[in-house]
Amino acid sequence: MLSAPGAFAAETAQPQNKAADSSQKEVALPAISVTGQMNNATTEGTGSYTTGETTAATRLPMTLKETPQAVTVITRQRMDDQQLNTVQSVLENTNGVTARQADSERTSFYSRGFLINNVQYDGIPTVIGNTVNGSGISALDTAFYDRVEVVRGGSALLTGTGNPSAAINLVRKRPTPEFAASASLGAGSWDTHRGMGDVSTPLTEDGRIRARLVGTYQDGNSYLDGYKPERKAFYGIVEADLTADTTVSLGYDYQDITPKGATWGGLPLWYSDGSQIDYSRSKSYGQDWSHFDNTLKTAFAEVEHRFDNGWTLKGVFNQYRTETEAELVSLGGRPDPATGLGAFPFALASEGRSRQNTFDVMARGPFEMLGRQHDLVVGATSSRRKASQDDVAPFFAGFTPINIHTLSPGTPRPNFDAIPHIPTRTEVKQSGIYSAARFSLADPLKLIIGGRLNYYEVDDDANGSTLHYKKNNEFTPYAGLVYDIDSTYSAYVSYTGIFNPQTDFRDTTGNVLTPSKGKTKEVGLKAAYLDGRLNAAVAVFETEMDDAAQLVPGAFTPGGANAYTGADGTKSRGIEFDLQGELANGWNIYAGIAHFTAEDGDGERLNSQLPRTTAQFFTTYRLPGAWNKLTLGTGVKWQSRFYQAPGVGTSTLGGEQSAYALTSVMGRYALSENIDLGLNVNNLFDKKYALQKGDFDTVTYGAPRNLMATLDYRY
Structure with missing residues (x-):
């Protein structure tokens, strides 16, 4: 019998041997009950592309089929198969997410x-770097994570704040x-080298104290x-384990x-x-002194x-x-098309730090x-975040025109110390009760x-211009209704409130903008096949939001960043499909569309720089019989x-x-029981495409065909 959530029980009995000698007396052994702790959400070691349960939407452990929101889980196996070694590469391969x-x-x-500005560590919300420009999470290494959970739609129940886009849980x-x-x-294109080590060990003989590095x-x-x-x-x-x-x-x-030549x-x-202007994808005007360094430190304690x-009962402290x-x-x-002259260099500098408890x-x-x-x-x-930043606003770094054909001459490092810095100091305090x-x-x-009762306060000083904003007793509701059609299918409706500082x-x-508010309504159908080893879902949603941040054309902050204003009447509607898990023994699949x-309050297309339709597909198959040491895989990403x-x-x-599509392939061969040799090839057909085109009248290109060979050892 099930003794408690998170525990399991199994009963076994010795089958009677009908073929035994008739002179032997048949004996039925007594039932044996075995209990212990297990975590159905953990994906490491399962070889699976899905998970048994998740708490990402409500903190209640539920299967994907029981969760009344669209949820995608990128498992440890999938990260290893595709060599998704950064959070950016994970999100670029997640359905419904656009980078x-x-x-x-x-x-x-x-x-x-909408911009994703909700990030969590083990379900605890935090602000990692700057979510507007991605400098906080894009380069984070994924070797530390069992899985990355993405809940699309509103998530204010647990995070208290955030856009109705998605919440990322590391x-x-x-x-x-x-x-x-x-x-x-690992070794790959452009002299890329990577090393990873992972050791988990009990520190006492009975395993009650254990560690992992x-x-x-x-x-x-x-x-x-x-x-x-x-x-x-x-x-x-x-x-x-202080006790059992x-x-x-x-x-x-x-x-x-610490990149160089950024x-x-x-x-x-x-x-x-x-x-x-049509460039080679390798062209860059980054100088040898250009850099954008980020250091992120996290300490946590749990009981x-x-x-x-x-x-x-669980308590967590994070810093x-x-x-x-x-x-x-x-x-x-x-620049002039004949001479290539007419481009000029701009430079900036920035230094900042933050601490959030x-x-x-x-x-x-x-x-x-x-x-x-x-x-x-x-x-x-309850959380408190202090952040300080000192910026040198963008300025002309030289009046010698740059030849766009040769990207010369280079620009010497300016004396940033001699230029006035613009200081910004921000303190944000949040607290909330949720249920x-x-x-x-x-x-x-x-x-x-359920719902969450929020308290929010911000003190902001931007170059001497101060702002104090305080909001008490802001309630964000959450509701979901799930109907099990049968053992395989369920239908759901959900409603989530939005409160986004x-x-x-x-x-x-x-000064920072005042919070936006809104709501998301979602209707969906989910399925769990093969005893939950394969999960499918389709969701239809509608979001409405007021005071949403909108870019003001040609306007800037005192620090030189783009200026925004709050706009009412923003709406977004859409449909999403997910398939994740195992089609058959040794055959994993992830697919999504x-x-x-989306439009703003004036009926204009919102964020036209984002593709309206995206599709993801990746599958691996371990060959049967004499070829079972070989696993092959392929994938396609498409966007409008x-x-x-x-x-x-x-x-x-x-x-x-x-619109364009990118194709990838992978192969992995088991050299022995403990050693695998793998090869991943991305952008197989060497498609040339732009990551952004037109922002500040510039263009940025994506990577050409590249490969990575990896030798893996496990004990």
């Missing part, structure tokens, strides 16, 4: 037409009770001339991202005669107690620290009412209802056209990228 890469370092992520690996170790060495290092060159990315990362965690029911965890991770924006897109009645330092140069202007306490478990069993979660979160109950109205019908967006005075339409309209936003002449 918009401005240059070598800044990538922002969107879903359903779920860390945990120590194992038995010794395990793995390592990998993970480290990575990657360097090399790039398809961009002069650009040399480098990443170092470390993660360590210790877990201790109480576990304490302490952990720390460190990521150091780019800022793209290259000029238009000649002076109005024709477009969890499991009661005999199935309830769990996130970030440090950034950038000196960059870019080109602007419309977050505490979360939560209790969840079953309860009985009116003769039926239900589930409840109740919790409280959700899952009521079993009938055997096939479940109602999930917009501290990353500033107006022309440099997402389409949305996107464009920058002339005279809108940051573009004067516009720019358009037509």
